[in-house]
Amino acid sequence: INLIKRIKESLSWLPKNRPAFGTNITYCGATWCHGFTKKVAKVVEIIGLNIYPTDPDWGANFPDEELTGIVRRWLDGAREATGNRPFAINETGASCVAPYGSPESQAQYARLLIDYLKQHKDTISYAVWFSMYDNPPLTQTFPFFGKIGLKTINDTKRPAYEVWAKQEGSI
Numbered sequence: 119i120n121l122i123k124r125i126k127e128s129l130s131w132l133p134k135n136r137p138a139f140g141t142n143i144t145y146c147g148a149t150w151c152h153g154f155t156k157k158v159a160k161v162v163e164i165i166g167l168n169i170y171p172t173d174p175d176w177g178a179n180f181p182d183e184e185l186t187g188i189v190r191r192w193l194d195g196a197r198e199a200t201g202n203r204p205f206a207i208n209e210t211g212a213s214c215v216a217p218y219g220s221p222e223s224q225a226q227y228a229r230l231l232i233d234y235l236k237q238h239k240d241t242i243s244y245a246v247w248f249s250m251y252d253n254p255p256l257t258q259t260f261p262f263f264g265k266i267g268l269k270t271i272n273d274t275k276r277p278a279y280e281v282w283a284k285q286e287g288s289i
Contacts, residue, residue: 140164155199166208189230211248215265225277
């Protein structure tokens with residue numbers, strides 16, 4: 119945090135119409151992550167977040183919680199942590215492989231996110247799906263990210279592709 123403050127202070131000589139100063143961090147639903155995001159958000163002009171609410175490695179999911187509740191809790195938390203000021207979702211996605219998800223749950227996540235973005239377009243500037251295609255098997259360091267693409271390596275569209283490409287929410 120102190121480094122970010124020093125960098126921001128060193129930019130004071132630039133013209134007032136310079137691009138906004140910010141950083142990108144990973145946001146998760148855990149308390150420590152929420153607190154860190156609050157601290158960072160206070161010292162930057164704009165913040166980008168990586169948000170993966172269906173990734174169990176973050177330890178913030180509740181086994182019996184419906185995906186709708188998880189998504190709303192995480193995104194509401196991100197808005198609160200950033201002080202309800204504009205931010206971007208620079209990375210997001212949902213795996214479509216068990217035990218992390220399925221093609222249907224990936225599409226459901228895309229729909230829920232689009233709904234949320236439409237409701238909070240004054241706060242969330244944009245959202246970027248992590249990857250158009252799945253990662254090749256040899257590069258799948260983290261299993262969750264192996265099948266997170268909107269398309270397979272062979273260019274087959276998943277249900278989430280149509281949802282994301284057409285911005286089809288349920289509103």
